[in-house]
Amino acid sequence: MATTSTPAPDPVLSYPRFIARMLRLAFSGAPRFFAAMSVLTAVALVGLNGWAHQLADGMIRTNMTDHVSWGLYIANFTFGVGLAAGAVMMVIPAYLYDDEDMHDVVLIGELLAVSAIVVCTLFVVVDMGRPDRLWHIVPGVGRMNWPVSMLTWDVIVLNGYLALNLHITGYLVYMKYLGKKPDKRLYLPFVFLSIAWAISIHSVTAFLYSGLGGRPFWNSALLAPRFIVSAFITGPAFVILLLMALRSFAPYYRIGRRPIDTLASVLRVTILVNLFMFGSELFTELYTGSAHGASARYLFLGLHGKHALVPWIWTAVALNVTSAVLVHLPQSRTKRRVLNAACVCAFGGVWIEKGMGLIVPGFIPSTLHEVVEYTPSLTEWKVSVGIWAFGLMILAIALKITLPVLSGRLAHNTRSPASLPPPGER
Amino acid sequence: MDKGRRRALKVLGGTLGAGAFAAALAPLRAWSKSLSVEQFLQKHYKELSPSELAATMRRHEREAKAKYGRDVHIEDVRPMEGVQFGYALNLSVCIGCRKCAEACHHENNHDRKTNNSYIRVLEMEQGTFDLEKGDATYDHPVPAPGKYYLPVQCQQCDNPPCVKVCPVQATWKERDGIVVVDYDWCIGCRYCEAACPYHARRFNWEAPEIPADELNTEQAYLSNRVRPQGVMEKCTFCLHRTRKGLLPACLEACPTGARVFGNLADPESEIRRVLANKRVFVLKEDLGTKPRFFYFFDT
Numbered sequence: 067m068a069t070t071s072t073p074a075p076d077p078v079l080s081y082p083r084f085i086a087r088m089l090r091l092a093f094s095g096a097p098r099f100f101a102a103m104s105v106l107t108a109v110a111l112v113g114l115n116g117w118a119h120q121l122a123d124g125m126i127r128t129n130m131t132d133h134v135s136w137g138l139y140i141a142n143f144t145f146g147v148g149l150a151a152g153a154v155m156m157v158i159p160a161y162l163y164d165d166e167d168m169h170d171v172v173l174i175g176e177l178l179a180v181s182a183i184v185v186c187t188l189f190v191v192v193d194m195g196r197p198d199r200l201w202h203i204v205p206g207v208g209r210m211n212w213p214v215s216m217l218t219w220d221v222i223v224l225n226g227y228l229a230l231n232l233h234i235t236g237y238l239v240y241m242k243y244l245g246k247k248p249d250k251r252l253y254l255p256f257v258f259l260s261i262a263w264a265i266s267i268h269s270v271t272a273f274l275y276s277g278l279g280g281r282p283f284w285n286s287a288l289l290a291p292r293f294i295v296s297a298f299i300t301g302p303a304f305v306i307l308l309l310m311a312l313r314s315f316a317p318y319y320r321i322g323r324r325p326i327d328t329l330a331s332v333l334r335v336t337i338l339v340n341l342f343m344f345g346s347e348l349f350t351e352l353y354t355g356s357a358h359g360a361s362a363r364y365l366f367l368g369l370h371g372k373h374a375l376v377p378w379i380w381t382a383v384a385l386n387v388t389s390a391v392l393v394h395l396p397q398s399r400t401k402r403r404v405l406n407a408a409c410v411c412a413f414g415g416v417w418i419e420k421g422m423g424l425i426v427p428g429f430i431p432s433t434l435h436e437v438v439e440y441t442p443s444l445t446e447w448k449v450s451v452g453i454w455a456f457g458l459m460i461l462a463i464a465l466k467i468t469l470p471v472l473s474g475r476l477a478h479n480t481r482s483p484a485s486l487p488p489p490g491e492r
Numbered sequence: 493m494d495k496g497r498r499r500a501l502k503v504l505g506g507t508l509g510a511g512a513f514a515a516a517l518a519p520l521r522a523w524s525k526s527l528s529v530e531q532f533l534q535k536h537y538k539e540l541s542p543s544e545l546a547a548t549m550r551r552h553e554r555e556a557k558a559k560y561g562r563d564v565h566i567e568d569v570r571p572m573e574g575v576q577f578g579y580a581l582n583l584s585v586c587i588g589c590r591k592c593a594e595a596c597h598h599e600n601n602h603d604r605k606t607n608n609s610y611i612r613v614l615e616m617e618q619g620t621f622d623l624e625k626g627d628a629t630y631d632h633p634v635p636a637p638g639k640y641y642l643p644v645q646c647q648q649c650d651n652p653p654c655v656k657v658c659p660v661q662a663t664w665k666e667r668d669g670i671v672v673v674d675y676d677w678c679i680g681c682r683y684c685e686a687a688c689p690y691h692a693r694r695f696n697w698e699a700p701e702i703p704a705d706e707l708n709t710e711q712a713y714l715s716n717r718v719r720p721q722g723v724m725e726k727c728t729f730c731l732h733r734t735r736k737g738l739l740p741a742c743l744e745a746c747p748t749g750a751r752v753f754g755n756l757a758d759p760e761s762e763i764r765r766v767l768a769n770k771r772v773f774v775l776k777e778d779l780g781t782k783p784r785f786f787y788f789f790d791t
Contacts, residue, residue, distance in 0.1 A: 195680020
């Protein structure tokens with residue numbers, strides 16, 4: 067057990083007060099914080115309204131059909147799982163390769179994972195025709211088709227990953243708040259488990275698609291590796307941008323240059339590997355000339371005069387190539403703006419490639435080889451943007467309450483750090 | 493003063509937020525009206541006791557009466573002992589008239605607006621079996637020269653990918669080989685629709701609309717009763733008819749006699765004679781789905 071020289075309060079008895087202080091912190095702050103939260107709330111409410119209409123009128127409010135039966139929602143779900151899995155890229159260098167500098171950003175990565183899991187869970191819920199029957203999938207109460215259905219595996223691993231990350235971040239932040247040295251036995255095994263678990267959430271999500279024999283576009287063994295590699299693009303890219311933003315939003319939380327350098331090095335590898343896998347998949351699909359390549363032909367070139375996705379996918383290719391070039395420029399090591407641009411391009415490129423660029427062509431041509439196109443409806447856009455806004459809100463609040471603790475500005479015995487409200491205020 | 497103003501702003505913000513939240517969810521009032529506690533708590537078909545199932549069916553009948561003003565009769569038609577259903581279709585005589593699709597549309601209480609049917613007929617080019625060259629949206633007199641016709645419906649696979657992927661066991665294969673859906677258990681995730689290689693599954697994107705006087709009032713729990721919004725449905729080989737010794741509606745409507753339906757377990761049945769004597773094949777055999785729907789050429 068850890069021993070500390072200063073007397074620490076009882077961890078059980080002071081927990082309610084810790085939660086109360088954290089909640090208060092979540093709802094107080096500078097005008098800038100309030101403004102940002104208000105905007106995100108408004109956008110999330112527009113999404114909520116879109117979903118309410120969709121529930122009342124039916125999924126007819128979306129542009130999905132019996133031909134293209136999954137669309138923007140499942141595209142964002144897939145991308146979101148990748149973001150959650152990629153967040154663990156902060157953990158791997160810190161714990162597997164003992165990179166001390168990375169410890170500072172581990173918790174940020176895990177908070178990102180938590181927010182991303184919430185986002186992708188919401189995307190599944192809004193895609194359901196009968197969310198009122200969600201309890202049917204709860205083991206014991208409903209009839210979960212485990213282990214045969216890959217979707218049940220996904221439910222298990224996503225919830226498990228959420229629990230793991232909530233435990234690790236909650237425990238570490240609370241110990242820091244109490245001024246206690248965390249007990250390694252209580253978090254280290256979970257940290258290592260979360261690394262393996264991160265790989266599992268995205269592999270299982272890939273198996274969801276690659277296990278379907280009737281959809282040749284997805285029925286590829288390369289899908290899971292591609293998912294993992296592109297996850298290791300979006301996770302680090304997002305965290306780099308987040309760290310840059312934190313310099314202005316939380317200037318007291320000092321993070322050196324090293325974590326950003328490490329994440330940029332990860333990006334230099336994963337962006338290229340992703341392009342390579344993307345290319346080899348494309349070669350196999352197109353060169354063979356078999357009917358199995360029809361979806362790839364539709365995606366890149368158009369099929370039977372229909373080419374709704376062609377501009378999307380070429381945008382993704384352009385963004386991916388641009389990010390690969392930018393991240394390898396020597397300036398990416400010295401100029402923030404170059405690295406930021408590379409991260410934005412990489413993030414956008416993967417969002418298209420692994421979202422709309424993967425889900426929709428799986429349905430075009432249909433299993434009876436009909437070419438029915440799909441573009442998301444206004445409702446789908448509202449709901450999707452609303453969910454992302456909600457996710458950003460969760461992340462912002464999570465950072466707002468944890469960073470003061472991590473930086474030592476807020477602990478059980480501190481009373482009123484400068485930017486925090488005086489504890490006496492009620 | 494500053495503190496007071498701050499608090500007033502917070503109260504105002506909170507009130508506005510709560511108001512906006514309520515307004516955003518307002519459309520749900522209509523939705524929640526269509527939900528009842530009974531319906532919410534209803535168990536899976538296989539877990540209902542005989543009396544619970546009876547009560548559920550009576551409830552659906554009452555709801556149908558309220559909605560359509562018609563006396564609907566919903567039954568739980570069970571599989572017959574020693575029966576394994578199979579279907580065969582003679583591509584040499586099918587003329588692509590879509591009478592089967594139309595009969596299905598009426599028999600199974602399909603949504604009128606979308607003209608839904610469990611059967612999709614592809615107009616194929618002579619000399620190829622490439623589905624990519626097929627066309628399901630043809631609109632001209634049939635049979636057209638140089639074409640043949642390929643009606644596709646649920647293949648009632650013995651190794652059904654749709655059943656495998658369902659996360660809540662809302663779809664399963666019955667003893668007689670028919671794959672059914674519990675419309676009151678399906679969560680509407682549409683994973684089965686993605687998994688099916690034959691485009692056999694349909695989703696209720698909105699509540700189906702059927703004029704009251706066109707409603708088929710002879711219904712079964714697992715087949716043609718009117719489906720709720722947001723759930724999957726599919727061809728059931730008209731189990732409400734076939735499990736009582738009648739023929740599927742699509743077969744009865746076929747003007748050319750292209751369709752052969754029967755008991756695969758009976759060596760004397762017509763379907764067994766077709767399988768034994770014709771050059772029979774199944775769609776996408778390479779996928780290992782083991783269909784119970786067979787195609788053959790006569791000439």
